[in-house]
Amino acid sequence: MVAFLLRRLGLGAITLLLVTVFTFFMMNLAPGGPSAIMNMQTTADQRAALTKELGLNHSVPVRYEMWLKDAITGNLGLSLDTQQPVTTLIGQRFPNTALLAAVTLAVTLLVGIPIGVLAAVRRGSAVDRLSIVMSTVGQAVPDFWLGIILMIAFSVALRILPASGMVTAGSAFSLPDLARHLVLPVVTLTVVMLPNIVRFTRSAMLDVLQLDYIRTARAKGIPMTWVYIRHALRNAWIPIVAVVGLIIPLLLGGSVVVESVFGWPGMGRLAVQAATDRDYNVVMGVTVFVGGIVILVNLLTDVVYSVLDPRIRHE
Amino acid sequence: MKRMSVKLPIAVVLLASLVAGCGSQGSTGASPGGGNAPGGNGSGGNAGSVATGTKTLDMATNADPNFNPWSPTGFLESEPITELVFNGLTKWGLNYQPEPDLATDWSVSKDGLTWTFNLRKGVKWSDGQPFTSADVVYTFENIVLNKSLGANGASNYKDLQKVVATSDTQVQFILKKPWASLPTYLAYYTKILPKHIFNGQNPWKLTSFDKGQPIGTGPYKVTNYVSGQYVELQPNPDYYGSKPKIPKIIFHIIPDVNTQIAQLLSGNLEYVTIPDPALVAKLKSDPNIQVNAVMSNIWYWVALNLSEPRFQDVRVRQALEYAINRKAMIEGIMKGYGQEATGPIAPVQQHWYNGNVQQYSYDPQKAKELLKEAGYTPGPNGILQKNGQPFVINMPTGQYGVLTPASELVQQYWQAIGVKVNLNVMDWNSFIKQVVVNRKYDASLAWWSTPTDPDQYAYFASENAQTGYNIPGYKNPQLDKLFQDANAATSDAQRVQDYQQAQDIIAKQLPYLFLWWPKTIQATAKNLTIPNVGLVQAEDHVTDWTLN
Numbered sequence: 001m002v003a004f005l006l007r008r009l010g011l012g013a014i015t016l017l018l019v020t021v022f023t024f025f026m027m028n029l030a031p032g033g034p035s036a037i038m039n040m041q042t043t044a045d046q047r048a049a050l051t052k053e054l055g056l057n058h059s060v061p062v063r064y065e066m067w068l069k070d071a072i073t074g075n076l077g078l079s080l081d082t083q084q085p086v087t088t089l090i091g092q093r094f095p096n097t098a099l100l101a102a103v104t105l106a107v108t109l110l111v112g113i114p115i116g117v118l119a120a121v122r123r124g125s126a127v128d129r130l131s132i133v134m135s136t137v138g139q140a141v142p143d144f145w146l147g148i149i150l151m152i153a154f155s156v157a158l159r160i161l162p163a164s165g166m167v168t169a170g171s172a173f174s175l176p177d178l179a180r181h182l183v184l185p186v187v188t189l190t191v192v193m194l195p196n197i198v199r200f201t202r203s204a205m206l207d208v209l210q211l212d213y214i215r216t217a218r219a220k221g222i223p224m225t226w227v228y229i230r231h232a233l234r235n236a237w238i239p240i241v242a243v244v245g246l247i248i249p250l251l252l253g254g255s256v257v258v259e260s261v262f263g264w265p266g267m268g269r270l271a272v273q274a275a276t277d278r279d280y281n282v283v284m285g286v287t288v289f290v291g292g293i294v295i296l297v298n299l300l301t302d303v304v305y306s307v308l309d310p311r312i313r314h315e
Numbered sequence: 316m317k318r319m320s321v322k323l324p325i326a327v328v329l330l331a332s333l334v335a336g337c338g339s340q341g342s343t344g345a346s347p348g349g350g351n352a353p354g355g356n357g358s359g360g361n362a363g364s365v366a367t368g369t370k371t372l373d374m375a376t377n378a379d380p381n382f383n384p385w386s387p388t389g390f391l392e393s394e395p396i397t398e399l400v401f402n403g404l405t406k407w408g409l410n411y412q413p414e415p416d417l418a419t420d421w422s423v424s425k426d427g428l429t430w431t432f433n434l435r436k437g438v439k440w441s442d443g444q445p446f447t448s449a450d451v452v453y454t455f456e457n458i459v460l461n462k463s464l465g466a467n468g469a470s471n472y473k474d475l476q477k478v479v480a481t482s483d484t485q486v487q488f489i490l491k492k493p494w495a496s497l498p499t500y501l502a503y504y505t506k507i508l509p510k511h512i513f514n515g516q517n518p519w520k521l522t523s524f525d526k527g528q529p530i531g532t533g534p535y536k537v538t539n540y541v542s543g544q545y546v547e548l549q550p551n552p553d554y555y556g557s558k559p560k561i562p563k564i565i566f567h568i569i570p571d572v573n574t575q576i577a578q579l580l581s582g583n584l585e586y587v588t589i590p591d592p593a594l595v596a597k598l599k600s601d602p603n604i605q606v607n608a609v610m611s612n613i614w615y616w617v618a619l620n621l622s623e624p625r626f627q628d629v630r631v632r633q634a635l636e637y638a639i640n641r642k643a644m645i646e647g648i649m650k651g652y653g654q655e656a657t658g659p660i661a662p663v664q665q666h667w668y669n670g671n672v673q674q675y676s677y678d679p680q681k682a683k684e685l686l687k688e689a690g691y692t693p694g695p696n697g698i699l700q701k702n703g704q705p706f707v708i709n710m711p712t713g714q715y716g717v718l719t720p721a722s723e724l725v726q727q728y729w730q731a732i733g734v735k736v737n738l739n740v741m742d743w744n745s746f747i748k749q750v751v752v753n754r755k756y757d758a759s760l761a762w763w764s765t766p767t768d769p770d771q772y773a774y775f776a777s778e779n780a781q782t783g784y785n786i787p788g789y790k791n792p793q794l795d796k797l798f799q800d801a802n803a804a805t806s807d808a809q810r811v812q813d814y815q816q817a818q819d820i821i822a823k824q825l826p827y828l829f830l831w832w833p834k835t836i837q838a839t840a841k842n843l844t845i846p847n848v849g850l851v852q853a854e855d856h857v858t859d860w861t862l863n
Contacts, residue, residue: 030745031741031744031745031748031749032742032743032744032745032746032747032748033744033748034744035388035390035744036387036388036465037387038743038744038747038748038751038752039387039390039467039747040747040751040761040763041467041468041470041784042387042465042467042470043470043473043782043783043784044752044781044782044783045462045782046387046462046465046466046469046470047465047752049462049463049464049465050387050465052463053463053464053465053519078520080388081381081388082379082381082388082522082525082526083519083520083522083525083526084522084526089542092542092543093542093543096543148573148574148577151574151577152577155577155578155581155583156577156580156581159581159582162583163574163577163578163581163583164567164569164574164577164578165544165545165567165569166544167544169373169541169544169545169547169565169567170371170539170545170547170563170565260570260571261571261573261574262574263544263567263568263569263570263571263574265541265542265543265544265568266543269543269570270543273378273379273570276742276743276744277388277744278744
């Protein structure tokens, strides 16, 4: 197990390094440039001065080398846009995204797994059909559209929920206030994420329910509910864990669209703004950070696998 | 300029506004969660507040600001905030003329090269330190004129040689060339910074100021800033002028304009600038919201790359102008919020404006005749050609505001007279790089936003043809001389005459193809009273704003 972990961590580090190379060169070779320089009101000599000021007067490979040397020591450089350390910016934004992600994940699992199980157990029933309709709709509805519709309904028409932000500006922090701001972005993200969980849970359960040992358990006269939860769901967990492993990085990267629509101050918005402004250092910082999370979550998923299913051995 | 991060289809908003229409009648500013929410009855003004009102004013900005008004990374998202926190030597009058601010009066020498400004006495920075001539000298000598910094807007001051203090309360601006517009430009985003804070520091790296608690002389000061969320301003007790009536202004950082509008409709914002005229329809039907359209002197244009011989023929430029149905474009794209432009000086600058110049009403027939005169004949598949070369125009367009739809219409109008247009849509920074930096285009559509001043020399000057603001690369010594004479003129009548002539030449020669002067659209809650001028001009009179 230790050897497996070390091997996987090594592979992860190499993957991350390749990602940084790819991102750095793609971004620098793309047309355009940092907003400070690409401004209609900037003259040629100002552009030259700013290029030097922002340290962009070296070749791309040289700049990558400089960036990498710093990054290895944990220094992700300064934002070209705000001149603040990139780590500071990520530190400001990541907790907000993590909060949104955690609440969304909890709601998605608490709602999605029971629905998936129920749909599998009562295959072909109204519940099952409803779950299929829900999944289809959830997958088809664009998140920005849903966000705006919810906003129109609950903020503009009914005026019972705030339309944007994380807290009420200018007032003291309070938990109820934060909760009210969470509702609309969480609901929007949940509707988008739910279909994956429901469909995977349903099909995993269906697979397990056809197996011999379930028939055996039934034949022994064990109560049905107990069979479903104790026997079937235990084996159905594995594909579900895989899906959760896929969803977590998505959520932690920050939902670009939902954060923009609801003015949520998270990583997604930071990344979009940085990409738009060609704030190279912030783009790189976010890439490394989110990339690292993806790699760790993947590793963690594999570890959870082997805990859940003793048959899987990482030798 | 910062862009919206995510551009949402307008259709969604229009659809949504239909849905919303049923729920927004007659509700007063009750905001979610009641009393302590923005738009509710505020905090009643905190102790020591000097304001007479009790309500918080909520406004929006679309990205995190930079509080340093000269920072090369501060744009539209910062200007409405820095305008309240800092002062210039002059400020905008409601008639768009410069008025005293940190300077009380000024005079110019006979040769037009030395301007003397007397400074207001007893002004304090918001940290209690006195404001003196040293601050003015520092701002210009160490920041604006320091070429290695590339300060935003510094290029407006390229004819300024130096600024010297003649006493604690008097400064002199020494110019390389006469510049009658200096007092106007000093009101145009030219804020004075505190020397005692910046001395010896790199002004772009002083994050405690630029992203923290800036020190200004203006009517408001920043009391709280939460990254990605909001900026809170309260009256500056040390401000020299009359006290603001609004005890708190909060700029909410909301990247998406549709969300800003939803917040306005739900009573959580009292002011939004509407970037896209298509969004106005819904707002007009809401009884609590007032929509104002303010005339501006921004001018939209199409630049033809004048380094190409084919565009150096004035008949070709005129033909391409005649071929564009500008009335239809203003109706379709601007929803009527604009006026066909005859040149760079707008009617809002009535003292200088010359409407009596050559006009180009939509006339595709005339366009075809002019192109025929210029030697173009229809070739196979209807595309005009000359010397066997088809008339093809490559037109990059940036995704910003209405630029892309406007370019698409221009493409259609030109194709209708037999000119093939290849549109290439790209993001804004790429567009700037290709068109402004590399000058790689045949035609491109954008706009200039300038002070309400007739001195538009920079956009036409021969010396700016390759690298500066003169994007089309137009060169005309006669026009150069008129602009220079106007700047050196000793009488107002002489200046007026020079600009009238300049407008006449510009209309005949079409260095740019002029499109329209847009109106700026502002949506406000009915209980907010602000002057009916552009936002930054109105902010120079923020002490008169009321919120009931």
